[in-house]
Amino acid sequence: xxxxxxxxxxxxxxxxxxxxxxxxxxxxxxxYPARFLRMACPCDHCVDEMTGRRVLQExxxxxxxxxxxxxxxxxxxxxxxxxxxxxxGIFTWEWLSHLAAELGxxxxxVTTPNNPH
Amino acid sequence: xxxxxxxLTALRKVMDPDLHRDIVxxxxxxxxxxxxxxxSFSVVLTTPACPVKDRLKEESEQAVRAIPGVDQVTVDMRSxxxxxxxxxxxxxxxxxxxxxxxxxxxxxxxxSTVSANLAVALAKSGARVGLMDADVYxxxxxxxxxxxxxxxxxxxxIRPVVAHGVKVISSGFFMKPGQAVIWRGPMLGKLIDQxxxxxxxxxxxxxxxxxxxxxxxxxxxxCQRVPLTGAVIVSTPQDVALTVAQKALDMxxxxxxxILGIIENMSYFICPHCGERENIFDTGGAERAAAEWxxxxxxxxxxxxxIRIASDSGRPIILDEPDSSSARAFLEISQNLAxxxxxxxxxxxxxxxxxxxx
Ligand SMILES: Nc1ncnc2c1ncn2[C@@H]1O[C@H](COP(=O)(O)OP(=O)(O)O)[C@@H](O)[C@H]1O
Ligand SMILES: [Mg+2]
Ligand SMILES: [Zn+2]
Numbered sequence: 083x084x085x086x087x088x089x090x091x092x093x094x095x096x097x098x099x100x101x102x103x104x105x106x107x108x109x110x111x112x113x114y115p116a117r118f119l120r121m122a123c124p125c126d127h128c129v130d131e132m133t134g135r136r137v138l139q140e141x142x143x144x145x146x147x148x149x150x151x152x153x154x155x156x157x158x159x160x161x162x163x164x165x166x167x168x169x170x171g172i173f174t175w176e177w178l179s180h181l182a183a184e185l186g187x188x189x190x191x192v193t194t195p196n197n198p199h
Numbered sequence: 200x201x202x203x204x205x206x207l208t209a210l211r212k213v214m215d216p217d218l219h220r221d222i223v224x225x226x227x228x229x230x231x232x233x234x235x236x237x238x239s240f241s242v243v244l245t246t247p248a249c250p251v252k253d254r255l256k257e258e259s260e261q262a263v264r265a266i267p268g269v270d271q272v273t274v275d276m277r278s279x280x281x282x283x284x285x286x287x288x289x290x291x292x293x294x295x296x297x298x299x300x301x302x303x304x305x306x307x308x309x310x311s312t313v314s315a316n317l318a319v320a321l322a323k324s325g326a327r328v329g330l331m332d333a334d335v336y337x338x339x340x341x342x343x344x345x346x347x348x349x350x351x352x353x354x355x356x357i358r359p360v361v362a363h364g365v366k367v368i369s370s371g372f373f374m375k376p377g378q379a380v381i382w383r384g385p386m387l388g389k390l391i392d393q394x395x396x397x398x399x400x401x402x403x404x405x406x407x408x409x410x411x412x413x414x415x416x417x418x419x420x421x422c423q424r425v426p427l428t429g430a431v432i433v434s435t436p437q438d439v440a441l442t443v444a445q446k447a448l449d450m451x452x453x454x455x456x457x458i459l460g461i462i463e464n465m466s467y468f469i470c471p472h473c474g475e476r477e478n479i480f481d482t483g484g485a486e487r488a489a490a491e492w493x494x495x496x497x498x499x500x501x502x503x504x505x506i507r508i509a510s511d512s513g514r515p516i517i518l519d520e521p522d523s524s525s526a527r528a529f530l531e532i533s534q535n536l537a538x539x540x541x542x543x544x545x546x547x548x549x550x551x552x553x554x555x556x557x
Contacts, residue, residue, distance in 0.1 A: 088455075090455075091553055093553070093556065094553070094555045095554075095555075096556070100557065149557065151374060151557065152557045154553060157422075157426065157454075157455040158454050159424070159454070160555070175369070
């Protein structure tokens, strides 16, 4: 049996001034608030690789932080360059659809990846 | 005199068995000319290694011949390898139409032997082929293809060595024999970048990549840097081997690299004395695995001393003993692979590309 179609974005656009909107291949549209995305960065500066705990301090992130640019990474992720100079996170489709569920806007039924990378 | 409409209607009945559409819909029919009872046209396939070339030619001819008023049909079979759809972002290898990494769960399963023979088989079919030996832990492509010279500087980068019609770059070219190199992640990433963008690959229909065994930084870097048409997994038929092969497959899927299929190597034994085929191993292992994983089984290669001897002497068996059953197995697999690549590229075109406007 071929594997079922996995969630993947079809279109990524701006929502409002600084939020990110993703239209998924199942037709749903999810809006990711700018600062929420910065706080959800899965890179090893923001998350302890061993424990998986978030080490990024809420208080260290500017309130008006927002993405300046979005680049595709391979066929499975995007990287975001944020206004605070941070750009090391790779947001995979799995991670982004997990975040959609966290936002209460599930993109489709996916299991939580145990490793956000 | 038959009309163009009549000819096209007749040709709409000729189906490409792999792409599941008729050759008119697929846009394969070109240069249709009708002159009284004489009809001529070209059928432009997606690969010169098309396994059903002869069948399509015959069916097209018959379909048109059946039209009243037609007394002569000339079919010109050609090919034009369609590129994978353009990737998002920067393309490091713009002249390369299809990048096909060959992976395995562990070493010693014949990954390099298979990569080399497939590359030469595709080149023999008339395709433009490159072979990148990215197995930094045990580069063996130069030996298998009998390469003694080194690549030379070109106008913009490194010019690959051409062996048996294939453009070759190997990590072995840049290492001293016997030298043990400890590779760290960032070094591997840089090497792969250079192999992609500093090598003058030129225009290629297929770039085959012999990967290191397992799952690691080379695989990761490749998936991040360039759009891969799809990966091929080589395994031996034993369950333990297939279990580690699945790890490699899972990694590619996680990185969104499509899987073109698996190849079972050292699958059965051909007795060198009598030529009888013997199944010394549990047979059908890869077939079961392929069904379970939902990927095509591209074919099976026998365990044959001739394969090793040919590789050791620098002339892959596909050239050394083209009529042997081993060479025929490789040839058939190269055709199945080319067909899967065509199918994959059709699928991709059907899938909308990701649009980012931010
Ligand atoms: N089908 C086969 N029959 C006999 N010997 C084979 C076959 N495939 C590979 N070999 C031999 O097995 C050894 C390992 O093959 P190789 O292609 O180097 O494996 P890998 O690249 O997976 O490490 C080589 O000596 C090769 O000649
Ligand atoms: Mg090898
Ligand atoms: Zn981060």
